[in-house]
Amino acid sequence: MIKSVRSFAIGAALMCGVAVAAVQPAAAQATKPVEWSMATPWAGGHWLDIGAKRFAELVGQMTEGRVKINVFPAGTLGSALKVTETVQSGIAEVGHNWPAYDWGIDRTGVIFGGWSGGLTPEEYMLWLYNYGGADLWKQWRQEVSGVVVVPCGLLETEIFMHAHKPVRTLEDYKGMKVRTSGAWAEIATDLGASTVVMAGSEVFPALERKVVDGIEWGGPGINMSAGFHKIAKYIITPGIHQPSGAHECMFNKDAWAKLSDKDKGLIELAGKLTTYETFIGYAKEDLAGYAFLKSQPGVEFVELDESFIEAARKASFAWADKQSGANAWFKKAYEHQRAFQASIKDWSKFRLPIGAAQ
Incomplete structure (x- = not known):
């Protein structure tokens, strides 16, 4: 089922790209193949594998190899907690990041990355793609950090x-x-x-x-x-x-500018598909992980x-x-998220919670 959904999404993206190319000059759509490096904060584990590497794989598939991203573990291309600076400087063209790691620069990142007053995984999906959260995130990063951002991962509810x-x-x-x-x-x-x-x-x-x-x-x-x-x-x-959180895939603005509109659109779609895959992937891992931890003697x-x-x-x-x-952007993002939370207050009145049927 997942494979069929993935194939459909990739096929739809490519069809969309062909349609766009048909109405625009060929020169405007041409992208010279590029090979980029991705910096990450992750030494290993599923945030590196299911998140960063999967996004890079989808980008390569959807662009038919025109954009190749090589993923590097934490510390290889710069400080693990300073991925944004690594991308800004061009040391890496791409970064996979949790925006709240930029805490010391702008605390707005916690609203997008996840915090104690924030959203559950299901709420994040709605806020990002139905309520304008993803667009607001892109605007914030472009204005404050000077990088191009694509949301590309949805995080699980953590253990306290x-x-x-x-x-x-x-x-x-x-x-x-x-x-x-x-x-x-x-x-x-x-x-x-x-x-x-x-x-x-x-x-x-x-x-x-x-x-x-x-x-x-x-x-x-x-x-x-x-x-x-x-x-x-x-x-x-x-x-x-x-309660949940989200990851971002960020691009150096000069590197991004060299891409065709078609490939930019396909990368955006790769981010959305990775968000979906991490949503279901982490949930599966967490159910198995919880069962395992509950079974351990002494725990x-x-x-x-x-x-x-x-x-x-x-x-x-x-x-x-x-x-x-003290922060205009924080206020804007926080109020936007709170307005969304207010808009879904009736959710539990007509939708059963996950796991309710046994």
Whole structure:
């Protein structure tokens, strides 16, 4: 089924390109074949394989080889947390990135990348493609960063924490030293924790050596692969700090300008198809990962109390309101997303939640 959908999408894209070419001068549609490098923040795992490499593969297929993208792991072409700078400078023509890693430059990235007051995976799909979220994202990146962006990945709901102690209440959380990133790095401190931001390669050893009391990283699938359950007994859910998120594929503006309109359109479609494939792919991995983690001896799942969840919700929106007063783009993106959230408040009244039928 997935293969047929993929084939249909690619075929439709190529037919669309042929139709466009028929009404435009041939010279305007010609793209000299290019071979580009992609920088990423990922040392390995499914964000590199299902995300970055799959996008590159689809771009090559859809453009019939006119655009070839070679994907490099974290640190190969520049700092793992500075992919945007690597692309801006032209060291890499393409980057696969989580926009909230640009925290120190513009905090607007958390609205698009995912945060504790944000969207579930299903809501992200609607916001990006039915409510104008993707277009707003492109405008923000072009204006603030000077790069061309295509949304190209939809992230799972994360596990709240792998920890050396059970956490249910705010009292349990207070005083903990936690590895995190993005907006939660500040919001968690408002709730009483001490936070540390570190690159992915440092997370496992920091948890293993108890440099930190707990870490957040990803959903059950990727966390299972990382092996956090082997060194920390407690798995805390739900992932209120990151209900979902999204990845971006960014292009150096000078490199992008050399492409034909046809190939630009096909790359946009490759991004949308990768978003769809990651949506279903990560969900499949997470279901399997959750079942595996639940079966492991010595591992204990712990649920946050509703009082903790409500306090985190209030702290998140208070934090965002404060950011809006100091950053016009943050305010614009935040209000756009909040308006969307208000527009779907009746969703649960006529749609059953996933997994409701048993």
